[in-house]
Every structure is written in C-alpha cells, then in structure tokens.
Amino acid sequence: MSRLTVFTKDKQESVKELLYRDLERRIIASPTGLCPVDLTNSFVRLCLSQSCGKCTPCRIGLNKLVELLESVLDGRATLETLDLIKETARGIYLSSDCAIGQEAGKLAYDSITECYDDYKEHVVNGNCTCNSNKPVACVNLCPAHVDIPGYIALVKEGRYDDAVNVIRHMNPFPITCAYICEHPCENRCKRTLIDAPINIRGIKRVAIEKSKNPKLPPKAATTNKKVAVIGGGPSGLSCAYYLSLMGHEVTVYEQRKQLGGMLRYGIPSYRFPRERLDEEINFLLSAGIKVELNVSIGKDIEFSDLKKKFDAIYIAIGAHTDKKIGIDGEDAKGVMSAVEMLRAIGDGNPTSFEGKRVIVVGGGNVAMDVARSSVRLGAKSVDIVYRRRKADMTALAEEVEGAEAEGCNVVELMSPVAIEKNPDGTVKGLRVKPQMTSIIESRRPSPKNKNTDEVLIPCDILVVSIGQGIDSKHFEDKGIAVKRGNISTFDSAAVGDMDGVFAGGDCVSGPATVIRAIAAGRVAAANIDEYLGFNHEIVQDIDIPEVSFDDKVPCGRVELSMRKPQDRKNDFDAIENTMSDEEACQECGRCLRCDHFGFGAIRGGRSTKW
C-alpha cells in the first residue's frame, strides 16, 4: 500500500460529471408552468441522493419529505400533511449539520410557503394549478410571441422575405431586433437539452440582411377613426403600424427632430446602423402613418386638445429623463448624463471627446453604450466606475467584454462620493470610496465600504449612466394615473378609467427592452381597435416548410462574429457581422421545431392571426 496515491480519473466519476452537465442544461431548458409540488419532489430526491447519510434530518428527513410530497401528488394528503411538510422542511434546515441538508430543507420550505395555493389545490381538489399550455418555449418567452420556429424554417430554405413577413406579423421591428434584441426567446430553448440554444437573433439578422422585398400586408378599408400616438419610438410606431393596417387614421406626435425614440437617441449606431433604422421606420410609415415631428404634448399641444380631436390615444413617451447620482459636484462643467450624450449623437452633433479622460458611472447596458461611444468620440481613456463587482453588472456580459476589448477600463467596487471641480468649474475627477462585496440582498451581492481611504479618479468628462426616468408630469396633471413616475395601465394597455386612452412601452414598464415596448404597442393596437368598435384580424398565411427527421447530433452554436476591436473602435459603423449562408443553414438546422415535435403538435404549433 503506497503512502500517497496520484489522483487518477475514475471512469464512473467522469460519466457522472457529464450527467451533471446534461442536467444543468436540462434545468436551464425547463419549460415554464411546471407543477411546483412535482418539481420540489424531484429536487428533494436529488438532494437526498447527495446526502452523505451521516445525519438524521438529511438522511431520514428528506426521505420523509419525498413521501409526504408524493402523497400530495397522489391526492392522499390532507391540509395537516402540508403543515407537516412545512415543519419537517424547517426542521431539516435548522438541524442539519451541513449545507446539503440545510439547503434542501430550505428549498422545500420556500416552495411550500411561496406556492402554498398550488399545494392546497392538490390536496383539496386533487388538481394542479399548472398546465403545459405554452408549448413552444421561444414563442412563449418572446414578449411579442413571434413565430420563431416558423421563420427559422423559412431562413433555412432561403425564403428571407417570407421570414421577415412572418416576424412583422407580430413584431414590426425585425431589423431593429436583429441587431439589438435581448432575445429572451433563447433563454429556455429546448435545443439546450442537446447542446446550446439556437442563435435566434443571429438567424433573424440573416433574414433581414437577405430579405429584398418584404411586403406590406393588405390594409383594411378605412374606418374614419382617428388615433393619436404620442411618441415615435418602437412602442408608438408598432401601435401606429398595426392600427394603420386596420384602416384607422393614425398620427404620431414626436417631440424630437426624428422618429425612433431610444432606438435613435439611446442606442449608438455601431450597435444599430442609422440607415437600417431609417429603412425600418420608412417601411412602417408606408402603411400610411401621419407624423408630426418637433411637437411636444404639454408644451405645443395640450393633451386635452388631443383628446377632443381623436377617437383614441396611445401614450408611448418612453423613459427619456436622466437620473442624478445625488452627490456634490454634479453641476461641474464636463458632467453630463447618458441621455444627453446619446441624444446628441442621435441627432448627429456629438461633443468631441478627443484626447479626454472619460469616466462613466454605472454598470448597465446604457453605461456600456456610453463608454464605447466615448472611445469612438476620441477619448484618451474611459473608466467605467461601478460600485459592485463586474460580475454583478446588469449589462449583458458580451457588452462588458466588448467595451473592455475596445479599451475601456472597468473600475469595479468603487462607490462615487463626490465630483471634484477645478477652480474654473470644470470637472477634476471622481472621488470614490473603495468597496468590498458583501451579503446577497434581492439576489445580488451588495457592496459595503472597505476600510481604506477614498481615491480620486481624475477625468475631464464624467457621464452619469445610472438609469432613466419618465417625463409623465403633464399626463399626471391631466388625470392619468401615475405610480412612481410610471403611467399605470391595465394589462389591456388601457389607462385607468380614462376612456379611449391607452399607454405602453417604457413609460409604463419603466426602462426596459425594445421587444417589450414593441409587444405593448401591438397589445394596445388590438385593444384600441376593439375600443373603436372593430375586430380587425391581422392574418399571416405564409406556409411554413415541413420538418426534417434528421437525428439531432450535438453541434456547436454559430455565434455572430465582431469586427476587430482595433478597427471598430475608431468609427460608429456596425460592429457585428452576419452569418454566412452555410453557417445560417447549419444554425437553422439545429432548431428542434417545437411547433411540430412535442406539445406544439396539439394545437398546431402556431397562431396565424390575432
């Protein structure tokens, strides 16, 4: 017997490692709407098999929890059983020796306390409150419910116009979303069970790049109804587009010089080229939308006058005001907000940052946009100052990586204390207090002061990017319900009890994603149509290609490549490349066609009208 042995790979352990990996992917791809009792039962079983078996609460307690949960599922349990589950779970949490038992107890306890109604329904009526009525995960998770398997199949066959038309049936901004959608559709893609989610946005990009002649759907006969849309951003234009198709006369009021809202005044053109934005907007306007630029409701026209002139109104004013940090020196020359800076870029007259040292305060996607735009405006250096860890940033990881690749410097764990000024009133630098990561609150580790001295980070320009607000004051004064700045609506997008007034997009949700704003615009269009006494159907009749039966061999996901950082950082041209035909075909071929295989088969896998 050797005194020590060299670690060697155990075959069984290696296999189990692979199985864990499979299971991780499986959990990521979990369908929505599963039964909490059933899931908890499975999870507790898993925890039980992880038990080392030493301690009573873990070894026996988890076993008993499984039995009790089974009895709930089988309809043998009583309300007393539920109490017993709660007590048992809590006891396991409190008295287990290590985290295996403790966390298992907590998991079961959280499940039964947070989902008690479902547990109770099982006991009282023998039913679950959940069902599998959301068959196609990507379609379900897309706020606009675009027929994703449908257009992927069309791209695969090279039918790009059809693909774009399928997207526009639910989402009038295919070009926009091809560039900048956050693609929540990919989050639970079933393909993840095999390898990785489909690159849905990438495929959409192929569709819009190759589409030559997308067609405007037929317009319904004119209704002689007039609708005003306040705000020419993605939500307002979506609503206006569909209402125009339905035969209503729509006028969009935009307070700025150009249409597009945050797409123009918030998103830098290296992420979304302006000519593509214009192309998108022009297509939508071809549905016959009237536009009034440079008109601000509340300043140039009273909301009440608008109400008299129109049969219905959609408010989609977005979230365009900036938020202040609230520290000394924010009035220094050279301090600006992200909104101000990006707006100037949007209108084509940005401030030059040539040779300047720039600090960006914030960790969201907008902060990254600002930082990367600063590089392009000639900044000598860009420091992104964030009070938490880089890993805690709300910006997408690829945005942070992109910024760093272009030379931005992430200064994590630094909390702004004050902005210091030069004698001439210009900004001298940002004084920050070093932070350390600390306990997790609301699922994010919160920072706390480190026991070291404050530091001054010198700069010539400081851009504050810590969120946007909504300019809802005028509407609030006119009797529209506003809660903490956001306009309040029902889920029909109708505003409180003000007849014929609807609202949606960022001004209702708070600053959110473009696809949510688009989706809200479509919801509003449907409900405004109904409010006006119509039931126009928006129909899509493109035949979707048949499925293929090829075995699904695990295969890598094609990612969109980027222009080289050293090239792209010098201009505002698009940074992301599209896929080659071959790549697109392979990526489309990875789609599992959940519209046909699985639960999608039951109700046909797609809705072709709304």
Add this chain to the structure above:
Amino acid sequence: MVKLVIDGKNIQVKEGTSILEAAKINGINIPTLCFLKDLNEIAACRVCVVEVEGIEKCVTACNNKVQEGMVIHTNSKKAREARKLNLELILSQHNFTCATCIRNGICKLQELTKEFGITDTPYNIKYEQKKWDNSIPLIRDFTKCIKCMRCVQVCEKVQSLGVWDIVNTGGKTTVNVRSNKKLTDVNCSYCGQCIVNCPVGALHERDDVKVVLDALDNKDKITIVQVAPAVRAAYGEGIGLKREEATEKKLAGILKSIGFDHVFDTVFSADMTIMEEGSEFLTRLDDIRKTGLPMFTSCCPGWLRFIKSEFPDLVGRLSSAKSPQGMFGALAKSYYAEILGVPEEKIFSVSIMPCLAKKDEETLDNNHDIDAVLTTRELDRLLVSTMVNPKDIPETEFDSPLGVGTGAGVIFGVTGGVMEAALRSAYFLVNKKNPDADAFKDVRGLDGYKEASFDFGNGVVVKVAVVHSLSNARKLINKVLKGEVKYDFVEVMACPGGCINGGGQIINLEGSDLAARSNVLYGLDKVNNLRFSHENPEVIECYKKYLKEPLSEKAHHLLHRDHIKEMKEQKALGKQV
C-alpha cells in the same frame, strides 16, 4: 409527386401526404391509436412509429409527411418493438377490466393489444383514480383514459367549446374539464361527440338500462317506448344486423318481444313538431324580416344548451316548439293516457335516442313526461342482455295512435332534414297545396354550412340555412350578428351530420359511415306514401280529437317551451345552462 419505398414497395404519392396515408393507399396498414384524421394528428401515443432508413430515431406515421427518397419499414424489429413498448406502457396505466367495460369489443386499445399479440405486460398496473359525478349524462372514467387527447380536440375544433383540456404537468398530465372545473360548471353541450370519438371506455353515457329493465318488470306500470328516426339508421351495426335487416319494423318487433307494452315512433311527433314549428315560423315571419334575425330550430338539445350558454341574448329566436321527444312525452301522458283511460302516473315512458343531450332534456322536464332515455348504444346493450336473438324476431308495425310517421318526419335524423320537412309543410300552409316532395333537396348533404333560398310563390321567398356541428353554428351566428348574412329560418344540429352521428349512436372504431346512415333515412322517406307531415293521419286525428289546431292553447301548453324562462330558472339554480 414524391417517390419513396415502404416495406420494399416502390411507391409514388402526392406531396404533402402523410406516411400513414401513403402506406394505406398502398395497402400497408400502420396501426394507430390516438390518431383522428384532421382533428388529432399529434403523435401522442407513439403507436404508429415506423423506421426510416438513415435515421436513428423512429418517426411517427400519422403526423409526418413523406419525403423524396425515404425508405420506410413499417414492421421492422425497431418499429415493432417501439410500438409494442408504447402499447405496454399505455396498458400499464389503463384499467383493463375489459370483460366489464362498456366498450368491450369496440375498443381500439383492446383491438391493438390483440393485434400486437400482447398477452402479458411487464409493468405494474397503476392507473389514475379521480371522482366524477355519475348522476350527469356524461361520465368520465379516469381509470381508463389513455390521454390520446381526441376528446380535447373534438370539443375544441368541431364544437368550439373546449370543455376538455390537458391539465397538470409532467407525469401527472391528464385530461379533465378545462381549468379543473366541474363539468356542470362549464359550457358542455352534452353533444357526446367526445364519447363517440373516445377510442376506449374513458367517456361514456350514464347507463340507464337498469332503470328501464326495472320498469319492464314492474307489473303496475304501462311501459311505452318511442324510437327516434336516426336510431333505425344505426342500431343494427351494434348487434350484427345487416343494414337491410335492421329495419324499423324489426326494431318494433324486438321492443315488443322484450316486454314494452306499446311501441311507438318518434317520427309521429316529429311530424307534430313540423305542424307546430312550421305554423310558428309563418306567424313569426314579419318579425324575422323586421329584426333581421332568423328563427332557429329547437329540436336538438345539444344546440339548445349551446345557444343558452354561448349566445343567451338569442334564446328568444328559438322556436318555442318542443323537440319530437318532448312532444311525444307530453302527448303520451295526456292524450294517450286519456285514450287508455289510465292516470298518467301509471305510464312509464321511455325514449330511444341517438343522443346524449336527450338524457339532459329529460331531467329538465319538470313534469317528467319522459321517464328514461336510452341511447342507441344502450338499446343494443339492452337487447343483448335480454338474450333476444333479433334475427328470430318478425317485423312488426308500430302501435297506434302514436305510431304512424311520414317521410318528412323520418329525415329529422339527418342534417337538413328538419328544414326540408318544415319547408314541405310551410309551403302547403302558404299555398294550400303540396309542393313536389323533393323540391327542397338543396338542403341535403353533409356540407357543414348550407344556404338555400326558395320561392313559395305569392311573393314569399324564404331564405334558409342549415348547419351541423357547433363550430359551424357559432360561425353562422357570428355572421348573423355582424349583419353579413340574413336568414329567415335556420336549422342547427349539434353533431356533425346530425342525429345519424349523434353522441348516443353506435360507435365504429374506424368512424361511422354517415353516408350509409343518411341513405337509410332518405330511402325511407322516398318509399313512404306519406311525405308531408301535415298528411300524417294520426297527427290530423290528434289535432281533431285533442289539440284542435297548431298553436292552439292546448298545443301551447303541451307542445311548447318558454326557453327564456327555463334559462333563467336554470341560472337561478346556479347551473351553466
């Protein structure tokens, strides 16, 4: 055309053909279980799997289309074993107490188990057990459901009601009333189409055979029975009689032989319905033209439940005439009781109907005109259980005076029939002379939504529509409400094809031959000497001796309903309809 090979056979089929269909056209049978053409092509049971060369995983034949160059093996080891495994798995969650099952002998699962040579299963048998209210006409047996989802689809697609849904998730997924409600709390029409499309015994009618047997044995009761028109088009299918053997007179003979005291024909009261409804239609014509809203037929109880739950504001547009079953019931316990000289309590009145909802119509009737309703299936079970050999029974005439029916009354059992019968008599009422009996045959046929317009002369042009299946009824009503169409008179039957395919009819695993059943009824109409309801001598006599004339006060009292009042009463009782 697509070229492919199935089981070594080079074949060519149209593009878009399913593998199942392609095989079938070429004489190759691929077994199916959950599959229901055009309605349920969801590949849930995985019994129709085949092997496709070059593909590791099996492919289902029912919902996948042929592709150029495919080489398919329907009966390879891989396909056979996968198929058998799936059937064994289904069996492991099915309460296969076949001997006592209501569907013994007409069960797709039983048939496949036999075909696959399965004599034992390797798995524990454990099936779902859930309570159901067994007092309502529609019974769901959770222990037998195989989750094929056919009922879900039929209810949603054919009837546009969506009563059944897939509930729960994971291994607990099952079929139940949508949102886990009680059946009595949703808009079920009791059409029974879910039953006739259920491949196993998971859905069936409430069995009232024993109630009838007890009455037959009760010497204090006078048992009378009425037989609906469509029953004669199908009852033979369930007891091994050929269509030409299974005549209505044979049925009359059988019913006598098993002990009914008086055997009558609902066709008689169908003629009565025409007298009342036809007369009512003419009196309402001015109002119909003024409001732009048609009068709807009222003889289909599934349709009545539908309109009451889905379009309650239109209930006033229904004819107030009772259904033939209802009219018969009322007359049996009044007119006929008087003729017999017995108190009405002494009469036990049974009706044989191709219908599930008629069982509900009976319970609605507060004065219990009808004591028991048997579906055609229950009739066949009753016959079998009484050990009568139908072949030995001679044909017998129906009894008088509620036993004579015209050809017009017979065609009540098929879509378009009520309309045609009504038009024949309405024409007579307008012109005081008969039209050609076949003048209105444009309303015949199995198209789901038929329209026709007839010139009665004297400036009366009648525009009619005929729909069957409730999704078509919904479509028609929506058009009427939008003002897209205008009709004077609309016939609605809840079941596709009408009563010949009723929810109480004989079930055939491969679907029933509706054309053949329809031909039986039109054949009987054609050969009948009487083809106009107003010429039915027993109807004429009934009016002369008892009711005086159509829409008389007595007729109103006995033969008409107040739908709005009834609906309000039901709602007050907390019932859906």
